[in-house]
Amino acid sequence: MRIVLGDADVKEGELRAFEHGPLNVCVARVQGRLKALDDWCNHAGCLLSGGRLEGNMVVCPCHEVGFDLDTGENLTSPGVCDNQTTFEVTEEEGKLVLNTLTPG
Ligand code: FES
Numbered sequence: 305m306r307i308v309l310g311d312a313d314v315k316e317g318e319l320r321a322f323e324h325g326p327l328n329v330c331v332a333r334v335q336g337r338l339k340a341l342d343d344w345c346n347h348a349g350c351l352l353s354g355g356r357l358e359g360n361m362v363v364c365p366c367h368e369v370g371f372d373l374d375t376g377e378n379l380t381s382p383g384v385c386d387n388q389t390t391f392e393v394t395e396e397e398g399k400l401v402l403n404t405l406t407p408g
Contacts, residue, residue, distance in 0.1 A: 307402040312395040314338065319362065321353035322400065329391060331400060332373055334360055339373035340393040340402065347385035 309322040314333045321343055322329045328343035330353040341362070343351050350366035357363075361370040361379055370380035376388040392403040 305402070309393075309400040309402055312338070312398055312400040314400070317357055319353045319355065319357060321351060324402075327402075329393075329402065330362065331393065332357055332362060334373060338393045338395060338400070340391040341371065341373065341376055342389040342391075345369065345385070346388055352388070 307324050309324055309329060314320050314331050316333050318333065320331045322331055329340050330343040331338060331340045341352065343353050345352055345364045345366065347364065347367060347369055350364055352362050352364055355363045355365040358370065360373050362373055363370045369378060369385060371377065371388040372379055376390040378385060378387050394401050394403060
């Protein structure tokens with residue numbers, strides 16, 4: 305599945321929210337690489353794009369669970385909630401393209 309989310313002008317160290325139909329995606333750029341995961345935290349539904357980046361981890365703004373941006377693994381609070389769904393994302397001609405879905 306390929307979905308064009310929008311312009312790929314995500315800056316280094318920034319978290320950005322994108323919507324496509326029912327899909328809410330949190331996108332970050334870390335060391336030049338784009339990363340994406342489901343924006344709705346699977347713990348209690350807060351938006352991860354409102355959280356913060358710590359290296360390759362996004363920290364949820366509500367209860368501070370940290371998820372690995374590559375794997376979606378819950379790195380800080382195992383047992384509190386599941387891993388987060390991640391997406392493969394690329395930049396094509398200035399656009400952000402979601403390529404495949406990866407189960408979290
Ligand atoms: S809603 Fe994200 S950690 Fe609770």
